[in-house]
Amino acid sequence: MTARSYEVRTYGCQMNVHDSERLSGLLEDAGYVRAPKGEPADVVVFNTCAVRENADNKLYGNLGHLAPAKAERPGMQIAVGGCLAQKDRDTIVRKAPWVDVVFGTHNVGSLPVLLERARVEQEAQVEILESLDVFPSTLPTRRESAYAAWVAISVGCNNTCTFCIVPALRGKEKDRRPGDVLAEIETLVGEGVIEVTLLGQNVNAYGSDMGDREAFSKLLRSCGRIEGLERVRFTSPHPRDFTDDVIAAMAETPNVMHQLHMPLQSGSDTMLRAMRRSYRQDRYLGIIERVRAAMPDAAISTDIIVGFPGETDEDFEQTLHTVREARFAAAFTFQYSKRPGTPAATMDGQVPKEVVTERYQRLLALQEEISWAENRTQVGRTLEVLVAEGEGRKDHDTARLSGRAPDNRLVHFERPADGVRPGDMVSVEITYAAPHHLLAERPPLAIRRTRAGDAWERRTATPAPSPGVLLGMPSVGAPVAVGAPTATAGCCD
Numbered sequence: 001m002t003a004r005s006y007e008v009r010t011y012g013c014q015m016n017v018h019d020s021e022r023l024s025g026l027l028e029d030a031g032y033v034r035a036p037k038g039e040p041a042d043v044v045v046f047n048t049c050a051v052r053e054n055a056d057n058k059l060y061g062n063l064g065h066l067a068p069a070k071a072e073r074p075g076m077q078i079a080v081g082g083c084l085a086q087k088d089r090d091t092i093v094r095k096a097p098w099v100d101v102v103f104g105t106h107n108v109g110s111l112p113v114l115l116e117r118a119r120v121e122q123e124a125q126v127e128i129l130e131s132l133d134v135f136p137s138t139l140p141t142r143r144e145s146a147y148a149a150w151v152a153i154s155v156g157c158n159n160t161c162t163f164c165i166v167p168a169l170r171g172k173e174k175d176r177r178p179g180d181v182l183a184e185i186e187t188l189v190g191e192g193v194i195e196v197t198l199l200g201q202n203v204n205a206y207g208s209d210m211g212d213r214e215a216f217s218k219l220l221r222s223c224g225r226i227e228g229l230e231r232v233r234f235t236s237p238h239p240r241d242f243t244d245d246v247i248a249a250m251a252e253t254p255n256v257m258h259q260l261h262m263p264l265q266s267g268s269d270t271m272l273r274a275m276r277r278s279y280r281q282d283r284y285l286g287i288i289e290r291v292r293a294a295m296p297d298a299a300i301s302t303d304i305i306v307g308f309p310g311e312t313d314e315d316f317e318q319t320l321h322t323v324r325e326a327r328f329a330a331a332f333t334f335q336y337s338k339r340p341g342t343p344a345a346t347m348d349g350q351v352p353k354e355v356v357t358e359r360y361q362r363l364l365a366l367q368e369e370i371s372w373a374e375n376r377t378q379v380g381r382t383l384e385v386l387v388a389e390g391e392g393r394k395d396h397d398t399a400r401l402s403g404r405a406p407d408n409r410l411v412h413f414e415r416p417a418d419g420v421r422p423g424d425m426v427s428v429e430i431t432y433a434a435p436h437h438l439l440a441e442r443p444p445l446a447i448r449r450t451r452a453g454d455a456w457e458r459r460t461a462t463p464a465p466s467p468g469v470l471l472g473m474p475s476v477g478a479p480v481a482v483g484a485p486t487a488t489a490g491c492c493d
Helices: 014-029 055-072 083-088 090-095 108-121 166-170 178-190 215-223 244-252 269-274 281-294 313-326 353-376 451-459
Strands: 005-012 043-048 077-082 101-103 125-127 148-152 195-199 231-235 259-261 299-306 330-335 382-387 400-404 410-414 425-429 438-440 446-448
Touching (some): 014 148, 083 166, 108 125, 299 353
8 A cells, every 4th residue: 555645834933943853753653654846645744832812713714625625535534633722622623624633732743543433433533732741752753854953941931921832732841851952962963963942832931841950951061961952942942040050161162152042022111011021131241241252152042022012212212222231133013912811902902903013023133133143243253064955045057065053143155166065064264244144245165064064965865855844943044034023032932
């Protein structure tokens, strides 16, 4: 019999992207094969996000587009998982009765069984657990990159930010044991991975359920002792838990990159209080000051919400002031939108749309100016760039390649005559800076072939098309989420 094909469509933050790698791994472990790009799949899985205001409309619109295809293809199945599935539960099947499986954030591993049960019983299967049944990192994973990998160190969040629905959907924070995290990283390095990004909804609160407040800094230092691991990143930390021992670990561990994405959300103490963010402007800027004292070359990025309920002109000016003082390399800026089930949705003082839009445009213009100025400081520097796959949308037309500098800035460089593979390292001299990227207009000064490049070469010896990710939190390095002007902050904040 021909193996059934699958496609996973992902929406949301890095945690969802990593969950989709697990969904793909589970399906392939169960005998499914990835559908070639552009061809219909026997099983389509939606891994949803509930952060954005119009998440529901997008999901039901996409499900509606698939209904005729499913009617024409007996045996085709549709599954919906992720945060929106956790929130809406039976509503999905009621609005889209052609959906076969609905599963939540706590039972990703159930997907293959639920699909088979739906096929045999000929009726929709809805399984939503209220707590985690197995830590997701123990599940099979089909990673999208041969050279870089996500590694979840915790799931869930103990914060109560009034704008965020994620803790209600992902549950309380649950940490993995350090030995399990390090064992996974060592396995990945053995497979050719040279860069890992540690993931958590509140990544630097790691250790809270183990009773060790310095667990995260200890984990960073332990990563520094893994031979062959060249780059370590993490996202997203919370200012409340960002302590000096983490700054010291970043500065003193050679393979921990001098790059920090730390959500601000607002520069106004009044708004931070209303958001239940347990820090104030002076504490936030103090952290930035200490990070730069320890790592002068650090690139710092952030998330900012514009138009939170009750925000006045004075509150917004405090946000602009904080942005000027912090001089972020990039900022992912979002217009506030109501999320049912969050305290902020029913707060007084909802800001008129036209006011939010005007403030948003002013913030964009300021951050664009700062990002450009910060990027211009890189001109003339020689940077070692990890060559990436698919980062430069115009690479084919411009005869260039693209990759990430140590501080995660996006770099485009002239394609060398000698073969360079994704996962290899090139040293380039930066000749031009734009607000969103750097450019090296001359050939690389040096090329270092790596185990990661070898791993990429092995993986692509038999090409396998990728379905891609439709919508995710932008990679750190792009100043603004231009395509999402009506979004709230991402879930990893």
